[in-house]
Amino acid sequence: MRRELPYAFSGLALGGLLLGNAALAPDAAPIGAVDVALTLAMTVALTVCRRYPVAAVSVVTVAMLALHVRVHPGVSAAFPVLGAVFVATRRGRRAAAAVASLAFLGGFLARDISVAPAGQANQLIAERTALLLGWFVAANFAGLMSRQHQAYLEQVEQRAIEAERTREEMALRRAGEERLRIARDLHDSLTHSISVIKVQAGIAVHLARKHGEQPSATLLAIHEASSAAMRELRTTLDVLRSPADEDHVGLARVDELAARTRTAGVPVHVTVSGPARDLPAEIDQAGYRVVQEALTNVARHAGPATAHVHVEYAPAQLTVSVTDDGHASPAHPVTPGVGLRGMRERVTGLGGTLRAAANDDHGFTVRATFPLDGPGWTARSRAVQPAQRVAESR
Secondary structure: OHHHHHHHHHHHHHHHHHHHHHHHOOOOOOOOHHHHHHHHHHHHHHHOOOOOHHHHHHHHHHHHHHHHHHOOOOHHHHHHHHHHHHHHHHOOOHHHHHHHHHHHHHHHHHHHHHHOOOOOHHHHHHHHHHHHHHHHHHHHHHHHHHHHHHHHHHHHHHHHHHHHHHHHHHHHHHHHHHHHHHHHHHHHHHHHHHHHHHHHHHHHHHHHHHOOOOOOHHHHHHHHHHHHHHHHHHHHHHHHHOHHHHHHOOHHHHHHHHHHHHHOOOOEEEEEEOOOOOOOHHHHHHHHHHHHHHHHHHHHHOOOOOEEEEEEEOOOEEEEEEEEOOOOEOOEOOOOOHHHHHHHHHHHHOOOEEEEEEOOOOOEEEEEEEEOOOOOHHHHHHHHHHHHOOOOOO
8 A cells, every 4th residue: 555655646746737737727628527537537547557557547548638628738638647658668568558658649639630720730739749759758668667677676686585595505505514524523533432431441340340349430430421422422423414303393392302301300390371383493493402401401410400491482582491499509600511602602693692590599590582573583593503503511
């Protein structure tokens, strides 16, 4: 509707010009109700000429010819027709615009011939015909040039979109190749070294027990740490080699995540506020990863504690929070580790905010807020996502 307002205002202005010119012109006939109706029809046709260019240019041409025959307002009757011809040509209706131009010129010329005084007909016809012909040629040409310019801009915009898509695909492909390279390097070097440590520590524990001796606490710690390191390394390698797994996790699986955490001995309560809605894939995955990392930290660092997961859907944002009642306190601030830094980078990369701090009494809270109505979050997420596939615990 807003796009039609300029056309409506133009029609009203031209209608006022026509009626005013007809009232002031000495050779014009008196204005009647039919003439006002013709002017209103022209105004309505100009208002919708962008949507219906052929019908509009036809109505404007007929109305202005009828007004010219009845009142004879002069060349000002051509102004609405020129505007409708320009719009029709710009919208690709060149044949309709050309027919309307010829019809108006022919009708205008016929009326001038019929009422021109003898001896002055040739001069009046020549002057007005030359003037109107130049105007209508210019209107058709200007509409054609405007349409070609518009098509050129659309092509430039489309090429820019294709170029951006190509750059994003290349960036994702390079990121995937880099992940595979890192996975191969880790598997070939670090995995082998940790495996040797684990095997040697296991043999030492077995031999000590075989000889009836109690393995030392240091040896048992080495064996346990190497086993945990192997498990975490395998998980990391799986993620690096299969980034498509990210497409299968989201906040819809928070209950499964909570159930797994409960099996580890941590009570978890999940609360969902607001109606669930379809989320952008990156935000859905990031919210799930925040909950996953926060619950992992509760299981490892909070001690005997209960975790509360709260997912809040709002029209303009998504809020995900994990609160525990563990032994963390403001008196002993938590030093941010790799896990917390990874969460913060993931959230801020999507235009959100992350608060991770101890509660006033005891316990720890991780709260992430993601905007859902920002125009630029998609580009930001694609730029940072490849570097944030894995977040380790703090």
